[in-house]
Each structure stands twice: as C-alpha cells, then as structure tokens.
Amino acid sequence: MSDRQSNVALLGTQVGYQNKVFFRTPIAAFFTIFFPLMIFVVFSLVFGNQYIEELGVTTAQYFAPAMAVFAAVSASYTNIATTTAYQRDMGILKRIRGTPLPASVYMGGKIVSAVLIAALSVVIMMGIGILFYGVEVYARTLPAAIVTFLIGVGTFSALGLLVAALVPTGESATAVTNATLLPLAFISGVFLPPSDDAPVWLETVANIFPLKHFVEPFSTAFNPTYTGSGWNWASLTYLLAWGIGATILATRLFKWEPSTGSGSRRRRRRATEPS
Amino acid sequence: MAIIDVENLAKSYGDVHAVRGIDFHVEQGEIFALLGPNGAGKSTTVEILEGHRARTSGSVSVLGYDPTERDRAYRERIGIVLQETAVEDQLSVKEAIDIYGSMYPKHRATGELIEIVGLEAKTDARIKTLSGGQRRRLELALGIVGDPDLIFLDEPTTGFDPSARRQAWTIVENLASLGKTILLTTHYMDEAQHLANRVAVMADGLIVAEGTPESLGDRQSKKTVITFVAVGVSTDSLGLADVSTGDNGRIVISSDEPTRDLHTITGWAISAGVELTDLSVTRPSLEDVYLELTGSNDE
Numbered sequence: 001m002s003d004r005q006s007n008v009a010l011l012g013t014q015v016g017y018q019n020k021v022f023f024r025t026p027i028a029a030f031f032t033i034f035f036p037l038m039i040f041v042v043f044s045l046v047f048g049n050q051y052i053e054e055l056g057v058t059t060a061q062y063f064a065p066a067m068a069v070f071a072a073v074s075a076s077y078t079n080i081a082t083t084t085a086y087q088r089d090m091g092i093l094k095r096i097r098g099t100p101l102p103a104s105v106y107m108g109g110k111i112v113s114a115v116l117i118a119a120l121s122v123v124i125m126m127g128i129g130i131l132f133y134g135v136e137v138y139a140r141t142l143p144a145a146i147v148t149f150l151i152g153v154g155t156f157s158a159l160g161l162l163v164a165a166l167v168p169t170g171e172s173a174t175a176v177t178n179a180t181l182l183p184l185a186f187i188s189g190v191f192l193p194p195s196d197d198a199p200v201w202l203e204t205v206a207n208i209f210p211l212k213h214f215v216e217p218f219s220t221a222f223n224p225t226y227t228g229s230g231w232n233w234a235s236l237t238y239l240l241a242w243g244i245g246a247t248i249l250a251t252r253l254f255k256w257e258p259s260t261g262s263g264s265r266r267r268r269r270r271a272t273e274p275s
Numbered sequence: 276m277a278i279i280d281v282e283n284l285a286k287s288y289g290d291v292h293a294v295r296g297i298d299f300h301v302e303q304g305e306i307f308a309l310l311g312p313n314g315a316g317k318s319t320t321v322e323i324l325e326g327h328r329a330r331t332s333g334s335v336s337v338l339g340y341d342p343t344e345r346d347r348a349y350r351e352r353i354g355i356v357l358q359e360t361a362v363e364d365q366l367s368v369k370e371a372i373d374i375y376g377s378m379y380p381k382h383r384a385t386g387e388l389i390e391i392v393g394l395e396a397k398t399d400a401r402i403k404t405l406s407g408g409q410r411r412r413l414e415l416a417l418g419i420v421g422d423p424d425l426i427f428l429d430e431p432t433t434g435f436d437p438s439a440r441r442q443a444w445t446i447v448e449n450l451a452s453l454g455k456t457i458l459l460t461t462h463y464m465d466e467a468q469h470l471a472n473r474v475a476v477m478a479d480g481l482i483v484a485e486g487t488p489e490s491l492g493d494r495q496s497k498k499t500v501i502t503f504v505a506v507g508v509s510t511d512s513l514g515l516a517d518v519s520t521g522d523n524g525r526i527v528i529s530s531d532e533p534t535r536d537l538h539t540i541t542g543w544a545i546s547a548g549v550e551l552t553d554l555s556v557t558r559p560s561l562e563d564v565y566l567e568l569t570g571s572n573d574e
Contacts (some may be wrong), residue, residue: 026565
C-alpha cells in the first residue's frame with residue numbers, strides 16, 4: 001500500500017520506543033550505565049590511578065575502555081536477552097507478531113537502540129575518564145576503536161537475541177546472561193588486566209569466546225605504548241563470525257509466544273476465575 | 276466472496292486433537308461467534324486464522340489470504356484483541372497507541388481511538404497505573420488502531436464485571452456499525468446471543484451446531500426429547516431415526532415432530548404389548564441446548 005511507512009521510518013519509531021522503555025526501567029538503566037561507571041571509579045580510587053608497569057598504562061587508562069566494553073556488552077547482550085525474554089513472557093512479542101511490523105524491523109529496533117545506549121555509556125565512561133582521571137584518547141586509533149565498538153555491540157546484540165531464543169523465561173535469561181558474562185569478564189581482561197601467571201587453558205577458554213576479542217582490540221586502541229592504528233582484523237573477523245552464527249541460530253530458534261509452562265499457569269488462573 | 280472461508284480445518288498437537296475438522300464461512304459485515312467451553316478448540320481456531328499457528332490439515336482463506344503465509348498486507352487488514360493484555364507498562368496510553376498505529380498504513384487518529392474506548396482521562400497515564408478494565412479497553416483500542424476490515428476478539432469480556440461487560444459490548448456494537456467484520460470467541464451464551472449475527476457452537480474440537488442465535492435455540496428446542504423404559508423388547512421395529520438406548524434400558528428419542536412420533540411410539544408399544552414405563556416428553560431450554568451441545572453438563 002502506498003501510504004505504508006518506509007522500513008527506515010518504522011525503524012526510527014521502534015528505536016525511539018525501545019529507548020523509552022529502557023530509560024523508564026530504572027534497574028536496567030542503572031546496571032547498564034551506572035554500575036560499570038561505579039566499578040571504574042572505585043577501581044581508580046582503590047588503585048590510586050597508579051602506573052601499571054607491565055602494561056605501560058595508568059589504572060584509569062586501562063579500566064576506562066575495559067569498563068566501557070563491559071557497559072556496551074550489558075547494553076546489548078544482557079539487556080536484549082532479558083527484556084526480549086520478559087516481553088515474550090508478558091505476551092508482548094505475540095502482540096507484535098500479529099501486527100504488520102516486519103520481524104526484522106522489530107529486532108533491528110532493539111539492536112540500534114542497544115548500540116545507542118552502549119554508545120552513550122561509552123561516551124560517559126570515557127568522558128569522565130578524560131575529565132577526572134587523565135585518560136587519553138588518540139585520533140590515530142579512534143576510527144578502529146569505533147568500528148570495533150560497532151562490531152562488538154552488534155555481535156553481542158545477536159548473542160542476546162540467541163539467549164532470548166534459547167531460554168524459556170525472562171528469569172532464566174537473567175541467570176544465563178549473568179552466568180556467562182561475569183566469568184568471561186574476569187578471564188577476558190575486563191575486571192582484571194591479563195596476567196602471565198594465569199594457566200594456559202584459561203587463556204584458551206577466553207580466546208574461544210567473543211568477549212576477549214572485543215575488549216582486547218578496544219583497550220589496545222587506548223594504550224599509550226601502542227603505535228599502530230588499532231585495526232585487529234583477526235579479532236574483528238572472529239567477532240563477526242560469532243555475530244553471524246548467533247543471528248542465524250536466533251532467527252531459526254526464535255519463539256514469539258510465551259513458553260507452554262507460563263501459558264498453562266495463566267490458563268489455570270483463568271479457569272479459577274469466577275465467571 | 277466470504278471474508279473467512281474455513282474448510283475441514285484440523286489441528287493436532289501430537290496425540291491431542293484440538294480441532295477435528297471444522298467448516299465455517301463468515302460474510303462481510305457479520306459478527307460471527309465461536310461459542311464453547313474452555314478447551315473446545317475456539318482459541319486454536321482463531322490463532323490459526325490470525326497466523327499465530329499452522330494448521331495440521333484443511334484449507335483456510337481469510338480476506339483472500341492464507342494466514343500461514345504471514346503476508347504483511349494481510350496483517351495490515353486485520354486487528355487482533357488478545358486474551359491477555361500485553362503492552363509495555365512503561366508507556367503511556369497515548370504513546371502505546373501512537374507506536375502501534377505507526378505500524379499500519381491507514382491508522383485511526385489516537386485521540387479518536389482513546390475516545391471510542393473511553394480512556395480520555397488516562398491519555399497520558401502510564402499503562403502500569405491502569406485498572407484491569409482500563410487495560411482491556413486499551414487492548415481493544417490497539418486491536419483496531421490499524422482500522423482493520425476484520426477484527427478478532429478472543430474472549431473479550433472474560434473476567435469482566437457486568438458493567439464493564441456492557442461497556443465492552445457497546446464498543447463491539449459500534450465497531451460492527453462501521454461495517455467491520457468481527458470474529459468473536461466466547462464461552463458465554465448470552466454474549467454470543469447479544470452480539471453475534473451467527474453462532475457456531477464448538478465442543479471437543481468440532482462445530483456441533485451453527486446458525487443465528489434465534490434459530491440455534493429454536494431449531495434445537497424443536498428437538499423434543501422423548502424418553503421411556505421398555506424392558507425386554509427391541510426398538511428396531513420402531514422405525515424412528517434418532518433412537519438411542521441409555522443406562523438401565525432407558526430409550527431416548529430426539530424428535531422434530533413429537534406429536535407424530537409419540538403416536539408411532541404408543542402404537543408400537545401397544546402392538547408389541549409392552550408398557551412404556553416412566554414416559555416423558557421434554558423441550559430443552561436454550562441453556563440446556565448449549566450445555567448438551569458442548570457436553571459441559573457432565574461437570
């Protein structure tokens with residue numbers, strides 16, 4: 001039909017709507033934006049923003065990009081997986097499914113919204129780092145850092161959708177994202193700088209999963225001893241492969257209706273209602 | 276051409292046969308009700324028509340589309356009102372209607388819709404602050420925001436108090452007066468009678484009766500039930516079509532012409548030399564008809 005809105009216009013509406021829902025859910029906004037910021041500030045205070053000899057950077061210079069990645073992954077992976085699964089529990093996805101909105105536009109809205117929220121977290125994090133903790137940003141590596149950020153957030157958004165596709169309920173989505181993200185954050189150099197004392201197998205595990213391939217190139221771009229332009233093609237390709245794989249699987253496995261468990265619970269409730 | 280054309284539709288989940296071969300047709304501008312108890316297969320049928328479920332067999336055409344194709348143009352012309360409210364609590368009434376309206380090429384003005392469902396006072400209120408009845412009215416607004424040609428209402432008043440029910444009925448009647456075709460499911464006999472032009476009664480996955488609310492009752496109440504006990508004789512020589520033998524040898528005969536059939540029966544009894552013990556002739560009430568059709572009198 002001629003007066004059908006273009007998919008681009010629809011996407012714009014969807015992004016605005018997803019952003020609105022995000023910022024009106026205080027707990028999500030807190031854990032995505034302020035929690036990583038808090039860790040960054042606490043780390044910088046606890047370690048007194050010292051110069052770390054082995055890494056050639058100050059504490060803040062190391063943790064600002066690392067925690068920025070953590071915030072970006074929270075905004076994409078954790079946030080998309082849990083909100084999508086909760087929306088399915090409530091029947092919102094089923095409602096969307098009954099409208100003419102193409103599924104790709106709906107999912108696209110979630111991903112673009114995640115990219116914007118992640119970008120906001122990163123800008124706040126780096127901004128506070130620059131203003132108060134002497135963090136430096138280099139024009140030479142900035143393009144690579146931005147592209148790494150976009151590919152990273154895109155990949156973790158797809159992984160968030162995959163988790164939503166695999167788990168039965170919103171509660172299980174929360175459990176799965178925490179149980180996967182937090183251990184990986186410890187071994188991938190988000191909460192702790194990489195150490196030579198760690199066993200080899202641990203590094204192998206970290207290398208298999210995508211988080212390290214996001215943190216490492218992004219942090220390297222803010223390392224003052226690094227002289228290149230920041231393009232880590234191997235990690236970017238690896239991230240993309242995870243992202244594409246997750247997208248394909250999520251598309252195939254995605255369910256729009258509440259799981260039968262919660263559905264039958266609702267039916268039981270209905271059956272006991274006086275009529 | 277019919278708006279909805281369903282032929283020999285069946286849906287099974289493994290060994291569970293939710294819908295077991297049904298046919299019905301809905302014409303432009305009709306309010307058609309699928310009436311039946313919980314678990315009769317109404318919601319499964321509607322969800323197949325909405326495109327939420329794939330059918331196991333049979334053919335379905337709605338507005339000329341096969342719903343399983345999930346055609347965008349098809350979904351632009353239908354409106355769905357779900358059983359459970361499902362809108363983000365964080366949005367306001369106006370925001371939700373705006374967002375859902377944007378998905379449709381021709382959509383109703385938000386203010387007008389809010390007026391139709393009577394939520395003017397709640398326009399800017401967050402959805403989480405709405406009462407159950409107000410949520411249901413918002414649900415109705417979202418179902419018709421795309422100015423659909425065909426509206427699916429799945430148990431629109433389940434859980435409503437009597438006054439909220441009346442209000443909802445008025446909204447549905449207003450929609451019908453705009454020339455919309457409406458497919459309604461309900462397990463309330465009076466709701467189907469009040470709203471629908473035509474009713475199909477579903478029980479156990481089958482349509483057990485179909486017609487206008489009046490004819491449905493009339494046609495069925497013409498079926499007078501004659502019962503008696505006649506020990507030690509076969510009813511084979513009776514020559515009546517609808518004869519069954521219940522518990523304790525009780526003979527049950529459904530009759531469209533009770534006067535004639537009674538004559539036949541008494542004549543048969545006299546010539547066979549048997550006494551018709553406990554003979555009764557009853558005309559079932561509308562409620563009885565429904566309960567009998569749907570088998571819920573066993574409960």
